[in-house]
Amino acid sequence: MQTNETQSQSKTQTQSQNGPGGPREDTHLADSGTALDRASAWALAMDGVTRRYGRGGRAVHALRGVDVRLPHGSFTAVMGPSGSGKSTLLQCAAGLDRATSGRVTLGGQDLSGLGERRLTRLRRSRVGFVFQSFNLLPTLTAEQNVLLPLRLAGVRPDRTAAARMLARVGLADRARSRPGELSGGQQQRVAIARALITRPDLVCADEPSGALDPATAEDVMGLLRQAVREWGATVLMVTHDPAAAAWADRALFLQDGLVVDEANGWDAPEIAARMRSMRTTRAATAAAEVAA
Numbered sequence: 001m002q003t004n005e006t007q008s009q010s011k012t013q014t015q016s017q018n019g020p021g022g023p024r025e026d027t028h029l030a031d032s033g034t035a036l037d038r039a040s041a042w043a044l045a046m047d048g049v050t051r052r053y054g055r056g057g058r059a060v061h062a063l064r065g066v067d068v069r070l071p072h073g074s075f076t077a078v079m080g081p082s083g084s085g086k087s088t089l090l091q092c093a094a095g096l097d098r099a100t101s102g103r104v105t106l107g108g109q110d111l112s113g114l115g116e117r118r119l120t121r122l123r124r125s126r127v128g129f130v131f132q133s134f135n136l137l138p139t140l141t142a143e144q145n146v147l148l149p150l151r152l153a154g155v156r157p158d159r160t161a162a163a164r165m166l167a168r169v170g171l172a173d174r175a176r177s178r179p180g181e182l183s184g185g186q187q188q189r190v191a192i193a194r195a196l197i198t199r200p201d202l203v204c205a206d207e208p209s210g211a212l213d214p215a216t217a218e219d220v221m222g223l224l225r226q227a228v229r230e231w232g233a234t235v236l237m238v239t240h241d242p243a244a245a246a247w248a249d250r251a252l253f254l255q256d257g258l259v260v261d262e263a264n265g266w267d268a269p270e271i272a273a274r275m276r277s278m279r280t281t282r283a284a285t286a287a288a289e290v291a292a
């Protein structure tokens, strides 16, 4: 487990070793345009991204013009009230969902220009995604779920790597269990192992510690930090937990589909205070709307 001291050391190392132009280990399963992509300054750039669900009077504007830039080898937390657009932002960033307008660029590759097949290939080779609802395949064992991204990418499934990854999330003895036989927190940890097995460039994690006790949540945060340190992954993580967000280099605060604030290197109490003030502002706005 990382101490706070090693955590801040690794932040410094990450920035100096893996910042724009810094050396990166060439371990991902990239399939196209890699020379250009790796030269790109940003692991992820979102410019003026909007996402509207539905049309007309019933349309929901989940994202209303989001600008986000993530340097290679950085760890960013996304926070905000329920319904503020956090999962939508993550899914647009990962190419799982298409923006209604604006541009999403992953390692220099503009996602809007890609057809479904190329987008799927790029996602499989570059992105690890931890879903808010885990999305494990119920008929596969924990080990088979973890190996699935390698199978889909056409890479020989490495059972030793899967065993190592399951051990890292504390599930060495549950490799043969199916999701239905695992607790929520155990399923969440299988989902995290599955997202990291390919050593992806971009790790998108939607509340990866939502079902975990504080000690296990710390282990998972250490694992995400390790991905940054070990292979220069860029991590974008949604969380409601200020203690989890404090593991990140930066926190973005989302409200009503917009990034309204950001914090660099804040500790958990500072982040919690910011979240409280967002709730207070929101409650005051809602009360004013009801009164009007």
Ligand SMILES: Nc1ncnc2c1ncn2[C@@H]1O[C@H](COP(=O)(O)OP(=O)(O)OP(=O)(O)O)[C@@H](O)[C@H]1O
Binding pocket: 053, 054, 060, 061, 062, 080, 081, 082, 083, 084, 085, 086, 087, 088, 089, 132
């Ligand atoms: N498929 C969909 N169809 C219609 N509206 C949707 C859809 N997905 C999300 N929304 C709406 O978009 C808005 C943002 O949803 P999103 O899931 O991104 O919020 P969130 O910040 O992740 O919330 P939570 O913290 O509860 O997970 C919400 O108002 C939601 O109801």
Ligand SMILES: [Mg+2]
Binding pocket: 086, 087, 088, 132, 206
């Ligand atoms: Mg969500």
